[in-house]
Amino acid sequence: MATYETIHPNWEAPMANMVDGYSLEMTAKEVEGLKEAAPLIRPDTQVAVTFLPGEELAQRVEAAVLVRELGFEPIVHLSARRIESEEQLDWYLGEITQKAGVKRVFIIAGDPPEPEGPYSDSLQIIETGLLEKHGIEIVGVGGHPEGHPNNTAEELWVWMQKKIDAVRAHGMTPLVVTQFAFDDDAIVAWLAEMRDRGIDVPVRLGVPGPAGIKRLLGFAKRCGVGASASVMKKYGISLTNLIGSAGPDKLVGNLEKKLTARHGRVRLHFYPFGALTPCAEWINDYHARNS
C-alpha cells in the first residue's frame, strides 16, 4: 500500500516554508495556460485536473496527459454527482491511468442538487471498487473548514471518517484537500478539531491564488465560502474598494505562523482560478522571500 511519502516525498520532513510541496489545479480547458506556466513550476509538482461543467471527458484526459508530459504529477478530480454512469467512470479511469499514468484522484460530491447519474456522494465512488481496479493508489477527499450548506459540522466529520475508512478498506491511501478559505483562524481551528478527533491523515489546505478582487468574491459566493468584511480585511481586501487584485500573502504568512506540531502533516493546495502563471509566480516569490 502506498505510504504518506508517496503522497508527497517530504510529508515527514519539516517544511522549508509554507509553500514547500504545494499542489495546484487547472481546469481541463487550461492546456495553453499550463504550458505557459510550466517553466515556473517545480518538476514533480502535483497538478490537479478539475471536473467542472462545460468540459468534455476527452479534454480532461488530454489535460492529464499534458500534466504528465510536462513532468508534473497528475491528480484527477472526480465529481460524483456529475458522473453519468458506472461505464463512464470505468472508461474515464481506464483512459487516465493508461494514457497519463494517473495514480491519484480527488473525489468530491459536486454542486448539482440532483445527481446526473448513479452517484450522489463521494463514498459511493470509493465503494465501486473501480479505483483500485485501475491501479489508483492515493485518494483525496474534501474538507470543509467553514462548513457546508447541506451538512452540519458534526455530519461532515462523520462523512470524512467514513471516506477515510473506505479508502483504506479498498487498499489505498487517504488524504484530505480543503475547500479554499480566506480566514486563517477558521482553517487553523478546524485543523485542530480534526486532530483532536484523532483523524491523522495528511491535509492539503486550500488557498486562493492571486486574482482580481471581484473575481475572488464571485468565486467565494458561488462556492459558499465565507468572505465577510472582517475576514477580507484580515486577508488584505477592503470591501469598499474592489478595484485591483489580491494575493494570499497574509493568509499564507498567518498559516505559517499559527500552525504547530499539533496540527499534523499539512501542505498547501492552490486554487489559481484560471490564472496559473500569476499563481506560480506568487508561489516562487513567497519561496524566495522566505528561504
Ligand SMILES: NC(=O)C1=CN([C@@H]2O[C@H](COP(=O)(O)OP(=O)(O)OC[C@H]3O[C@@H](n4cnc5c(N)ncnc54)[C@H](O)[C@@H]3O)[C@@H](O)[C@H]2O)C=CC1
Ligand atoms: N473542496 C472543493 O474543492 C470543492 C467543494 N465542493 C462542494 O463540496 C460539497 C461536498 O462534497 P463532499 O465533501 O465530497 O461530500 P460527500 O460526497 O462526502 O457527501 C456528504 C453528504 O453531503 C451530501 N451532499 C454533498 N453534496 C451535496 C449537494 N450538492 N447537494 C445536496 N447534498 C449534498 C451527500 O449526499 C452526503 O449526504 C460539494 O457538493 C460541493 O458543493 C465542490 C467542488 C469543489
Ligand SMILES: Nc1nc(=O)c2c([nH]1)NC[C@@H]1CN(c3ccc(C(=O)N[C@@H](CCC(=O)O)C(=O)O)cc3)CN21
Ligand atoms: N462548491 C464548490 N463548487 C465548485 O465548483 C468549486 C468549489 N466549491 N471550490 C473551488 C473549485 C474550483 N473551481 C473553479 C471553477 C472555475 C474555474 C475557472 O477557471 N473557470 C474559467 C472558465 C472555465 C474553464 O476554464 O473551464 C473562468 O474563466 O471562470 C476555476 C476553478 C470550482 N470549484
